[in-house]
Amino acid sequence: MIDLTFIKGKIVYDDLSPLKNIDPVDQIDLLKEDMLQVEYAGAFLLDIGWYPSFDITGSFQIRAIKDFDWGAPLFFAKAKTTQLLIKEMMAAQNAINKDQ
Numbered sequence: 001m002i003d004l005t006f007i008k009g010k011i012v013y014d015d016l017s018p019l020k021n022i023d024p025v026d027q028i029d030l031l032k033e034d035m036l037q038v039e040y041a042g043a044f045l046l047d048i049g050w051y052p053s054f055d056i057t058g059s060f061q062i063r064a065i066k067d068f069d070w071g072a073p074l075f076f077a078k079a080k081t082t083q084l085l086i087k088e089m090m091a092a093q094n095a096i097n098k099d100q
Contacts (some may be wrong), residue, residue, distance in 0.1 A: 004081060004092060009040040015050055021082050028056055035060075043067045043072070044096045048089065060085045062094040065069075066099065074099055 002017050018034035024031055031050035038046040045065040052058050062085070064075035075095040079085040 002038075002086070006093075007038055007046075007088060009038040009046060011036070013037040014086050019082065021064075023048070024060075024080070025056055025080065028054060031055075031058065033064045040096050040100070042100045044100065045090055046089065046096065048085070062089075062092050064096050067093075 002021060004011065004014070004017050013034065014036055015030070015032070015034070017025060019030060024039050027080050032052060032053040033049040035050060036046070040046070043066060045063075045068075047065060048064045049061055050058050051061050060079040062075070062077045062079065063070075063073045066074045073079040075092040077088040077091065
């Protein structure tokens, strides 16, 4: 399982933590666009998904969104491994904390 205890917001949707900390290719049947959404004070969201869904050539996409402005994310990154995903999630959360 992926440990999300570092998350400081309210997790409102979580299909990410059941993933194993192994190569995403070995669990491709679990990788979809909507995997994690976290709400933060001040109308901030952290959103994680795999794009395109169930596609081995895809990647995790990490977005920090303010005021539901999906067209202009406060933070955007991609990750191909769960280790890099965690690193980018921490960076996105730091961006949210700086902007609050």
